[in-house]
Amino acid sequence: MTSVVTTSAPAACWACRAALGGSPLLCAACGKVQPAAGIDYFQVFGSVVGFERRLTIDTAALEREFHRLSRRLHPDRFARATAQEQEWSLAATALLNDAYRTLRELVQRTEYLLKLEGFEIGEEFAGKNKTAKRQPPADLLEEVFELNMQLEEMRMNRKMGESDPALHSELTAVSLRFESELAKLDNNLVEKGAAWDAGAAAGDSAGRATAAKDMAAQLDRRRYLRNLVRDVNEALSTDKES
Amino acid sequence: MAYSDKVIDHYNNPRNVGQMDKSSDEVGTGLVGAPECGDVMRLQIRVNPETQVIEEAKFKTFGCGSAIASSSLATEWVKGKTVAEALEIKNTDIVKELALPPVKIHCSVLAEDAIRAAIGDWKKKNNVAETAEVAVAAH
Numbered sequence: 001m002t003s004v005v006t007t008s009a010p011a012a013c014w015a016c017r018a019a020l021g022g023s024p025l026l027c028a029a030c031g032k033v034q035p036a037a038g039i040d041y042f043q044v045f046g047s048v049v050g051f052e053r054r055l056t057i058d059t060a061a062l063e064r065e066f067h068r069l070s071r072r073l074h075p076d077r078f079a080r081a082t083a084q085e086q087e088w089s090l091a092a093t094a095l096l097n098d099a100y101r102t103l104r105e106l107v108q109r110t111e112y113l114l115k116l117e118g119f120e121i122g123e124e125f126a127g128k129n130k131t132a133k134r135q136p137p138a139d140l141l142e143e144v145f146e147l148n149m150q151l152e153e154m155r156m157n158r159k160m161g162e163s164d165p166a167l168h169s170e171l172t173a174v175s176l177r178f179e180s181e182l183a184k185l186d187n188n189l190v191e192k193g194a195a196w197d198a199g200a201a202a203g204d205s206a207g208r209a210t211a212a213k214d215m216a217a218q219l220d221r222r223r224y225l226r227n228l229v230r231d232v233n234e235a236l237s238t239d240k241e242s
Numbered sequence: 243m244a245y246s247d248k249v250i251d252h253y254n255n256p257r258n259v260g261q262m263d264k265s266s267d268e269v270g271t272g273l274v275g276a277p278e279c280g281d282v283m284r285l286q287i288r289v290n291p292e293t294q295v296i297e298e299a300k301f302k303t304f305g306c307g308s309a310i311a312s313s314s315l316a317t318e319w320v321k322g323k324t325v326a327e328a329l330e331i332k333n334t335d336i337v338k339e340l341a342l343p344p345v346k347i348h349c350s351v352l353a354e355d356a357i358r359a360a361i362g363d364w365k366k367k368n369n370v371a372e373t374a375e376v377a378v379a380a381h
Contacts, residue, residue: 141275144282148304227280 022047023065025092026072033073033081036091041099041112044069049103052200053113055193059104066100107222110189110215113196119216136220147174147228151235158238168236175232178225185222189215245307246341252311257318260300262286270364272356276348281305283313285356287320287328289364296320296328301356308346312336312353325361 012019018029023046024039026032042053048061071077073096078089102108136144150171157164192215199207245253261284262269268288275282281304288298299317303310315336320328336342336350364370 136275138273141273141282144275144280145273145284145302145304148282149302152304224275224280 023069025096026069031072033078033085033089033092035088036095039095040116041095041102042116044096044099045103053116054197054200055110055113056190056197057103057109062100062104066096069096106186106189106193107219110193111219114212114216114219117212119212136224140221140224144224144228147232150174151231154235155238171232171236175229175236178229178232182222182225182229185218185225188218189222192218245311248340249307249311249342252314252340253307256301256310256314258298258300258314258321259302261302262288262298262300267291267367268364270360270362270367272359272361272363274352274355274359276305276352279305279348281309281349281352283309283352283356285313285316285353285360287357287360287364289325291368294324294326296323296325305352306346306349308340308342308349309352311340312342312349313356315339316353316357320357325364328357329361331357 011024013027013030013032014034015032016027016030018027020027020034022028024043025034025036027034042049045062045065048065049057070093073089073092075086075089075093078086081089102112150167154164154167154171157167192211196208196211196215199205199211264271264286266288268291270287270289272285273282274285283301283303283305285301286299287296289295290297299320301313301317303313316331319331319335323331331354333347333350333354336353337347340350342350
């Protein structure tokens with residue numbers, strides 16, 4: 001883990017040489033679009049998130065900045081500019097959209113930050129790194145396994161044209177419990193995100209690393225629960241139709 | 243993505259699906275999962291205490307076709323092997339046998355983990371040291 005991460009200082013505008021404040025995609029002085037290469041999502045919204053990878057974000061301000069930049073970077077505005085600027089405006093607009101969609105959601109934002117910080121998060125890394133593998137806690141696995149057994153039983157019942165009201169209501173209760181646990185996990189993520197931000201402000205890289213590790217674990221558990229909630233609800237809705 | 247014929251065969255006709263008595267001293271149970279994709283896999287072995295040969299293996303997997311095929315194959319392979327021999331099974335062997343594409347390699351890793359977890363559980367129950375080489379009495 002590196003020490004406190006600040007993104008590289010915004011460079012100067014290629015056209016007027018003014019220092020780039022605000023978003024590195026757009027020169028505030030002359031309004032020219034800037035090349036988007038090598039700019040991460042947090043940098044795109046640097047004026048909102050403070051040119052630092054912060055997780056506690058004012059989403060209303062984020063939305064305002066998104067709309068402002070969307071208008072200023074829109075390819076239509078560059079219809080009569082050079083081919084290079086037209087190309088940059090397309091790239092900048094695409095990056096802006098991706099950045100906004102990712103940063104406005106807590107879970108996506110956290111996952112994105114952890115990936116930038118070198119954590120292997122998400123399905124594409126499953127099992128790739130054998131030494132750093134994270135086995136979920138045994139109690140969670142037991143619970144997941146049992147629940148899957150119940151779901152299978154319900155599907156089998158349904159195939160036979162039967163339905164088991166007791167099982168149905170039991171699974172409904174399970175679904176609700178998981179939903180509330182998901183909400184709890186999200187609250188936890190907000191807290192850990194604040195700890196991450198505080199670590200940044202205090203130059204406490206160890207504190208940051210701990211917060212990042214906690215968040216990675218929370219996201220694992222969340223992914224499991226989210227899949228389960230989806231499966232349970234799917235099974236419940238088809239069960240109802242019978 | 244297209245599954246290989248072997249994966250489809252194991253998926254349609256999974257070998258050794260089921261469960262054994264978890265509380266039996268002869269039975270080792272491994273329950274593993276991949277948080278990334280939400281798969282969960284239970285693999286059980288029944289070991290002959292005299293010969294340390296795995297006489298029976300059962301599995302139950304909730305996950306994609308590759309995960310089911312990997313664990314099905316794993317139960318076939320461990321059966322008849324001694325505990326020590328079963329530990330030699332590598333996920334890469336499973337990948338080769340089932341022709342798993344790169345994105346499904348983690349399914350084979352999970353199956354190898356499940357074998358190790360089941361054997362680990364059996365060793366714990368029977369006070370076999372994790373590090374000690376399991377001598378094969380049959381020889």
